[in-house]
Amino acid sequence: MRKVCDGLVLKVTDVGDHDRALTLLTADEGKFYIIAKGARSVRSKFASLCRICAYVNVELHERDGRYWLSSGSINQAFFGINSDLDSFALASYVMQLADEISGVDYPAHEVLRMSLNTLYAIENKLRPLAQIKATYEAFAANISGFTPDLSSCSECDSASFPDGLWLDVMNGALVCPECLKKKSGGLPIPEVDRFETKNILLPLDSSALEALRYISSAPLQRIFAYSLNDERSMELFCRAAETYLLHHLERDFDTLHFYKTVTK
Ligand SMILES: [Zn+2]
Numbered sequence: 001m002r003k004v005c006d007g008l009v010l011k012v013t014d015v016g017d018h019d020r021a022l023t024l025l026t027a028d029e030g031k032f033y034i035i036a037k038g039a040r041s042v043r044s045k046f047a048s049l050c051r052i053c054a055y056v057n058v059e060l061h062e063r064d065g066r067y068w069l070s071s072g073s074i075n076q077a078f079f080g081i082n083s084d085l086d087s088f089a090l091a092s093y094v095m096q097l098a099d100e101i102s103g104v105d106y107p108a109h110e111v112l113r114m115s116l117n118t119l120y121a122i123e124n125k126l127r128p129l130a131q132i133k134a135t136y137e138a139f140a141a142n143i144s145g146f147t148p149d150l151s152s153c154s155e156c157d158s159a160s161f162p163d164g165l166w167l168d169v170m171n172g173a174l175v176c177p178e179c180l181k182k183k184s185g186g187l188p189i190p191e192v193d194r195f196e197t198k199n200i201l202l203p204l205d206s207s208a209l210e211a212l213r214y215i216s217s218a219p220l221q222r223i224f225a226y227s228l229n230d231e232r233s234m235e236l237f238c239r240a241a242e243t244y245l246l247h248h249l250e251r252d253f254d255t256l257h258f259y260k261t262v263t264k
Helices: 079-083 085-101 109-123 129-143 177-184 206-217 231-249 254-263
Strands: 002-015 019-026 030-036 055-063 066-076 165-168 173-175 201-204
Touching: 002 085, 002 109, 019 085, 019 109, 079 085, 079 109, 085 109, 085 129, 085 231, 085 254, 109 129, 129 206, 129 231, 165 177, 173 177, 201 206, 201 231, 206 231
Parallel strands: 030 066
Antiparallel strands: 002 019, 002 055, 019 030, 055 066, 165 173, 165 201
16 A cells, blocks of 8 residues: 655664664654665665654555655755754754654644644744743643643632742642642641642742743644743743653653753
């Protein structure tokens, strides 16, 4: 069986001495795996397709329950991402996240669209890299079904937070300082509660909260169209987005460590 499709290359691995395997993210069928025969040779016609972040059009044939690359061309290369290491490191992390939050044989229209928008934002430096990263992380948490309730304090329903507020990471909820004080009786919050749920409380301010709310409701073509009040708000927002996602996905990413090392 032959098929032709557009897809984003999320991952490239070497197979044997001569071939490469690609993980391709497509809108209609989600992720699938392709073998590019002979692609490790510098003279291979597939060499340019076997690069993460390339948005490609490929023709495949199915044999022995596997997809093999027959031919292909590049729709969008995002070459600009390779011009600096910080951008490349962030793009690599975004590709690994996209791999994590999408499934095989499961439509991935939004993840694909958001991943392409994010690569475009990185390449064209639409926003600071830290903000682009946090936007993708917040999107990834939302699309994976972990959207926190950002409407009001989960204890007293207050929706205004003049004195700041806390994001209760594992419960996906907000807590105002008053309620936090009442809950803990002024004592330090224990590491786990009586249900053995980890207590991870992250400080937010109103600007960081607005940014998180914006991402959960904005259309994808406008998802980067917001700004933070100042550096402090940006820090709180970025920390919350990363910590929230990693704790809900319950895993770590080697590309995130790489990004942190190069942007230090
Ligand atoms: Zn409250």
